[in-house]
Amino acid sequence: MDYLLAILIIVYVALMILVGYIAWKHTSNSEDYLVAGRQSNSYIMALSYGATFISTAAIVGFGGLAGTNGLGILWLVFLNIAVGIFIAFVIFGKPTRKMGQYLNALTFPEFLSKRFNSKFIQYFSGLLIFLTMPIYAASVLIGAARFVETTINIDFNLAILILAIIIGFYVIFGGIKGVMYTDALQGTIMFLGMLILLISIYSMLGGVTHAHELLSSMAPLFPESAKVTGATGWTTFPTTGSPFWWNLVSSIILGVGIGAIAQPQLAVRFMTVKSNKELNRAVLVGGIFIFVTTFTAYVVGALSNVYFYQTTGQIAIQAAGGNVDKIIPTFINSAMPKWFTYIFLLTLLSAAMSTISTQFHVQGSSIAHDVYCAIKNRSSLRITRIGILIAIIIAVVLAYILPGNIVATGTSIFFGICAVAFLPVYLCALFWKRTTKLGAIAGIVSGTVSSLFCLLFTYKKVAAGLGICKFLTGKAVLFSGMPWPYVDPMVIALPIAFIFTIGVSLLTKNSKEEEIAIEKMFKAEEGA
Structure with missing residues (x-):
């Protein structure tokens, strides 16, 4: 590690600790x-919100997938902005803020x-959050550690431990303020770097134009194993209905x-703002941030095939040694000048630390505030x-034992489970007074159970790897x-x-008392 990089990292870590300290000094109660x-x-x-949303899973994991799947993944950029920003902020954000304040709710489960x-x-x-989020948190940790390993030759296992200790400091002591203040600084670094x-x-x-023409002309080089499953090239969509x-x-x-x-770590952000005006102003900032960071990651992942073929005669996945999670790090270290490699290291560290800090905060508050403290009917900062x-600790252990190529897959699994468990109930909670307690419970439980059943018994990518279906039925999938x-x-x-x-x-029906409480809640929300 040379002096410039050492200085940059020292300054960066010092800033994170300073911001975490400031947040700690301004944190006096559970709210x-x-x-x-x-x-x-x-x-x-x-x-x-944006820095939490866009992690190393998006940059390293999904950027790497763009290197193997092509630019069809750009549709995800559209959904990230249309659903993750505009619909989330404008349609879900405002009633969540109002209702959360009325209910004095401090977490998404609450x-x-x-x-x-x-x-x-x-x-x-x-x-559910406590048990399923660790694979997502570990995936993000792995993405950051892989780049640190590739860039400055620090042992992968040591990189995981160092990152966890630094992040843990300002999350444990600073709470959500420590997370959000550091997120804002890290998000600014991410935006400029991308x-x-x-x-x-x-x-x-x-x-x-020339770059995309070159990528289109490489379609014959797309791996035959992928073509058999429906792939057609890096700039064309796969065959409709095919496995690909x-x-x-x-x-x-x-x-x-x-x-x-329906991500708990994102939804809780709506309950932190002062007013609907702040949410309206946040839409433009969040939309631009999400577009630049995701569009860049996916385009660079796909176009890295052109660079590697021109310089090594290999496509991206070959140049990365067969590991999807190493495509972006390998490209940065091979193609970019050293000074930018250092800037991008800070970008990835920011992406990882901003997301992981929120994951740690949400996962810890879920088991402490939403389970332990809720059972004991009291709130405690120490327990949280x-x-x-x-x-x-759980995320670090998982990061050590999870297999390669896990970053994008781990993210997809967690996002999917949250969607099926929480989206129907979350939507009905905000907009349908007629939703009953039993209906909400049935929705959360049925979504969770059916999602886990598919992961274990029907979805080949996960079921075949776990082997539970094979053990019980003799078949990889049902x-x-x-x-x-x-x-x-x-x-x-x-x-x-x-x-x-x-x-x-x-x-079913709610009790009379519950119906009265719901009416008051919605009237208070409309008048807020």
Whole structure:
């Protein structure tokens, strides 16, 4: 490691610790620790939301997938902005802020619990987040550690430990304020780093048009194993209905694009802002941020094939040694000048740390505030901090034992589970007074159970790897006929969760007391 890089990293880490210390000094109670005192401004909220959303999973994992799947993944950019920003902020954000404040909810599970007057929802949701988020957190840790390993030759396992310790410091002590303040700084670094990268790759390959023409001409070099499953090239969409198409559309584009709207770590951001005006202002900042960061990652991943073929005679996945998660790091270290490699290291560190900090905070608060403290009927900052520490330890252990090429897959799985478990109930909580407590419980449980069933028994990418279906039935998956082995669990489980939420609500009724409370809640929301 040379002196310039050492200085940059020291300054960066010092800034994170300083911001975390400032947040700690301004955190005095559970409301400060969990929802930033409900006083965040638009810039901090938008960059915190965007930096949490866009992690190393998006840059390294999905950028790498663009290197193997092609530019069809750009549809995910559209959904990230249309669903993850505009629909989330304008349609979901405003009522979530108002209702969350009325209910005095401090976490997403508590929000749903108080809306439906059900402690079971809080316990179940808190446990679900605590048990499923670690694979997502570990995936993001792995993405950052891989780049650190490739760039400055620090041992992968040591890189994971160092990152976890630094992030843990300001999350445990600073709470959501520490997370959001550092997110805003990290988001600014991410935006500038990705913008420079986008301009650089097009300049390197002779401009936008020429670069894409070169990539189109490489279609014959697309791996034969992928062509057999329906792939047609890096600039064309795969054959409709093929296994390649199902994986790209159902798992990557829809799974992550739609799943974003019901992410607990994102939804809680709406409860941190001062007013609807702040949310309106945040839309533009968040939209531009998401576009630049995701568009750059996917375009660079795909166009890296052109660079590697011109310089080594290999396509990207070959140059990266067969590891999708190494395509972006390998390209940066091979193609870009050393000074930018250092800038991009800070960009990736920012992407990883901003997302992981939120994951640790949400996972820890879920088990501590939504399970332990809810059962004990009391709130405790000390218990919440212990919960976060436990979350950090679990994520680090998983990062050590998870296999390669896990970054994008781990992200997709978590986003999908959150979508089926929470989206129907979250939507009905905000906009349908008739939703009953039993309907909400049925929706969350049915969505979770059906999603897990598909992951274990029908979705080949996961089921075959886990081997549970093989052990119990003698078959890799229950249904081998097309398209079932390649259909993402969300495509099956989300309609089931909606049917149960609506169906059970129509068949049951809330108590008179609950109906009165709901009417007051919605009137208060309309008048806020």
